[in-house]
Structures are given as C-alpha cells and as structure tokens.
Amino acid sequence: MEAKRLRKPGFREARRFDKRLMHLGKGLVMAQGSAPRRLVAGNWKMNGLSRSLVEVRALKSALAARALSTTIAVCPPATLLHQVSLELKGTPILVGGQDCHPEATGPFTGDISAEMLADAGASLVILGHSERRHGLHESDELIARKVSGAQRAGLVSILCIGETEAERDGGRTLDVVGRQITYSLPQAMDAGALVIAYEPVWAIGTGRVPSNSDIESVHGFVRERLKKRFGGDGADIAILYGGSVKPSNAGEILKLKEVGGALVGGASLKATDFLQIIDAA
Numbered sequence: 207m208e209a210k211r212l213r214k215p216g217f218r219e220a221r222r223f224d225k226r227l228m229h230l231g232k233g234l235v236m237a238q239g240s241a242p243r244r245l246v247a248g249n250w251k252m253n254g255l256s257r258s259l260v261e262v263r264a265l266k267s268a269l270a271a272r273a274l275s276t277t278i279a280v281c282p283p284a285t286l287l288h289q290v291s292l293e294l295k296g297t298p299i300l301v302g303g304q305d306c307h308p309e310a311t312g313p314f315t316g317d318i319s320a321e322m323l324a325d326a327g328a329s330l331v332i333l334g335h336s337e338r339r340h341g342l343h344e345s346d347e348l349i350a351r352k353v354s355g356a357q358r359a360g361l362v363s364i365l366c367i368g369e370t371e372a373e374r375d376g377g378r379t380l381d382v383v384g385r386q387i388t389y390s391l392p393q394a395m396d397a398g399a400l401v402i403a404y405e406p407v408w409a410i411g412t413g414r415v416p417s418n419s420d421i422e423s424v425h426g427f428v429r430e431r432l433k434k435r436f437g438g439d440g441a442d443i444a445i446l447y448g449g450s451v452k453p454s455n456a457g458e459i460l461k462l463k464e465v466g467g468a469l470v471g472g473a474s475l476k477a478t479d480f481l482q483i484i485d486a487a
C-alpha cells in the first residue's frame with residue numbers, strides 16, 4: 207500500500223508510522239496498527255441492535271463538519287462491527303472490538319479472534335476491561351496473550367487497567383495499576399500499537415469519578431511506567447481516562463495532565479452525548 211501525506215489534523219500522529227498505511231477514503235490515510243496520540247473511544251458494551259446504526263449515522267454526519275484534533279472510535283458489540291464499519295467507511299472515525307481470543311483460529315466455540323475483528327473492519331480492540339477481569343476472571347497473563355494476538359493481527363490494543371474500591375481504600379491503587387501494566391503486556395510489545403485506559407473499577411457506570419488530582423497522579427505514574435518500559439516511545443502512548451465520563455465532566459477531565467482522551471461507556475450510546483464529549487476533547 208502506498209504512503210501518502212496525511213491531510214487531517216487528527217491523523218498527524220500517523221506520520222510516525224510510514225510502513226503500513228491504510229486508506230480511509232478521499233486521500234485520508236492512517237497507519238494500520240498504529241495508535242493515535244489522542245483518542246476518544248465509545249465502548250458500547252453489550253448494547254446495540256441494528257437500529258442503533260442511526261446513532262452512528264448521526265455521529266458521522268455531525269463529525270463531517272468538524273476538523274478533528276482527536277481521533278474518534280466506536281466500539282460496538284461484535285454483531286454490529288461489520289455494519290458499523292461499512293457505515294463509517296471513508297470517514298476518519300475508527301471502529302474497535304471489545305475483546306478478542308489470543309489465537310487466530312481454532313476450536314474455541316463462541317470466541318472471536320483479532321484477525322476476525324480486523325476482517326470485519328476494526329482497527330482497535332479494548333482488552334482487559336474490568337468487566338472481563340472481574341466478571342469473567344481474566345488474568346493479566348491471559349490479557350497479555352490477547353494483546354499479543356491483537357498486535358499479530360495489526361490491531362491497536364486499548365489496554366484497560368484500574369483498581370477496585372477495596373484496593374483504593376487499602377492504598378494499593380499504584381501497586382495494582384503498576385502490576386497490570388507489567389503483566390498484561392506481552393514481552394514483545396510495540397509501543398506504537400498501544401493505548402492505555404485508566405478506569406477505576408468503582409467509577410465505571412456509577413457516576414462517581416476520582417478527584418482531578420487523583421487522576422493526574424495515577425496518569426503520571428502510568429506515564430513513568432511506560433517510559434521505563436518503552437523509553438522515549440513510552441512518552442507518546444495515549445493514556446485515556448475512563449469511568450463515568452459525561453458531557454458535564456468531560457471538559458475538566460480531558461484537560462488534566464497526561465490525560466490523552468477518554469474511554470466512554472454509557473454516554474457513548476447516544477450520539478448527542480458522545481458529540482458533546484468529543485467537542486470537549
């Protein structure tokens with residue numbers, strides 16, 4: 207595939223990767239498998255039927271009129287991934303999956319591989335979400351294998367990390383997120399294929415958010431860990447905040463130090479709410 211100069215401000219970051227460029231229509235390109243420097247991603251979780259495509263269309267037409275300085279992604283359930291990616295073809299809005307199996311193919315009934323997500327139009331995948339870590343007992347080791355699978359398929363991983371309320375109350379927040387960064391990433395990890403999402407478990411879907419200074423201190427800690435692991439490249443990895451991000455608090459959260467965007471659950475389901483968060487970014 208031929209490399210072209212990037213024309214939209216939201217895709218400046220893709221210049222770092224001139225090997226694997228993916229055409230997004232109308233001359234827009236971005237590096238496949240390369241992570242955006244700023245990202246607002248909507249995690250639909252287990253929500254959405256065919257009729258939810260109206261929200262995607264609304265998002266698409268509203269964003270067509272804006273010059274984006276932040277990359278936007280929608281992560282619908284797997285059943286809608288292909289339809290959403292067809293709907294967004296030719297736009298700079300990316301599509302992501304919400305999980306993948308570590309292997310590419312095989313006897314794993316009900317599972318979906320990173321290659322399948324990519325084939326359906328995804329360029330990102332959320333991995334290690336707390337609803338899977340805690341609800342489905344996913345270990346750091348399993349998550350690292352999934353991140354590896356995503357990398358093999360050319361997908362960017364949005365690796366979720368975050369402490370439970372008990373861990374926070376016990377003063378163990380930094381230990382927990384430090385351990386998750388160390389063990390949920392494979393040995394061979396390309397910093398350019400990684401986004402981190404700090405999502406305190408107790409803030410997800412609860413309407414509660416940490417104080418600004420708590421968010422800054424965890425993000426600062428994560429940044430140091432990433433620099434230690436990846437050297438200079440660790441400075442470029444986007445660290446998103448997630449957990450009850452809403453139109454009313456997005457502006458404040460998104461300007462905090464080391465907050466490179468947001469992973470948005472409930473408020474990403476309605477295009478009108480999601481757009482207000484995108485505007486805040």
Ligand code: PGA
Pocket residue numbers: 249405409410411412448449450451469470471472473
């Ligand atoms: P929430 O979810 O915005 O509904 O709190 C965030 C997430 O789980 O990614």
